[in-house]
Amino acid sequence: QVQLQESGPGLVKPSQTLSLTCTVSGDSISSGGYYWSWIRQHPGTGLEWIGHIYYSGSTYYNPSLKGRVTMSVDTSKKQFSLKLSSVTAADTAIYYCAKSSTYSSNLWDYWGQGILVTVSS
Amino acid sequence: EIVLTQSPGTLSLSPGERATLSCRASQSVSSSYLAWYQQKPRQAPRLLIYGASSRATGIPDRFSGSGSGTDFTLTISRLEPEDFAVYYCQQYGSSPWTFGQGTKVEIK
Numbered sequence: 319q320v321q322l323q324e325s326g327p328g329l330v331k332p333s334q335t336l337s338l339t340c341t342v343s344g345d346s347i348s349s350g351g352y353y354w355s356w357i358r359q360h361p362g363t364g365l366e367w368i369g370h371i372y373y374s375g376s377t378y379y380n381p382s383l384k385g386r387v388t389m390s391v392d393t394s395k396k397q398f399s400l401k402l403s404s405v406t407a408a409d410t411a412i413y414y415c416a417k418s419s420t421y422s423s424n425l426w427d428y429w430g431q432g433i434l435v436t437v438s439s
Numbered sequence: 440e441i442v443l444t445q446s447p448g449t450l451s452l453s454p455g456e457r458a459t460l461s462c463r464a465s466q467s468v469s470s471s472y473l474a475w476y477q478q479k480p481r482q483a484p485r486l487l488i489y490g491a492s493s494r495a496t497g498i499p500d501r502f503s504g505s506g507s508g509t510d511f512t513l514t515i516s517r518l519e520p521e522d523f524a525v526y527y528c529q530q531y532g533s534s535p536w537t538f539g540q541g542t543k544v545e546i547k
């Protein structure tokens with residue numbers, strides 16, 4: 319059974335960089351065929367896809383985040399990571415990591431439990 | 440970017456009743472690449488429907504999806520107690536992939 323677990327600071331100061339890591343168990347990132355995504359959910363509201371990474375390191379980001387996003391992967395550690403720079407209060411959200419579905423690389427059927435990140439001084 | 444608008448915002452129903460949720464897109468969703476998710480409090484979303492009408496593995500047949508173009512519907516034929524949750528539609532035909540704002544199905 320695939321499991322994903324987010325980790326990282328729960329509090330980030332404005333203008334700093336948010337850094338999160340997702341650790342995958344029960345699966346291999348390097349087996350290919352799937353994309354590994356970050357999705358966030360602002361408090362009490364809807365969901366926003368941030369971007370995804372393939373095991374090769376190939377990335378694709380949501381243009382709305384305007385160049386603030388960087389993702390990386392470490393297949394040996396079975397981890398992939400998110401960095402979001404120049405954060406503001408608008409980046410306060412629950413951040414989920416997720417594995418793409420067998421139905422489409424742009425759907426997700428395995429998710430982490432989510433980590434709340436608050437941007438505040 | 441395709442904007443998805445869900446209605447109603449909240450649906451108050453009793454167990455055993457039929458629920459009909461709507462998702463309208465700001466432009467046509469190519470190849471009916473429209474999905475539905477269910478989210479319960481303090482849980483991650485769960486994929487229910489993909490391709491507008493196909494159920495994901497393990498999803499009960501009381502859940503059904505329909506629609507094409509800009510208008511899509513999720514129907515729950517008879518609500519079970521575990522179905523009271525928030526439901527989101529998502530389009531994955533045009534990048535960036537976007538979600539609706541959600542419909543809450545609550546117990547009346």
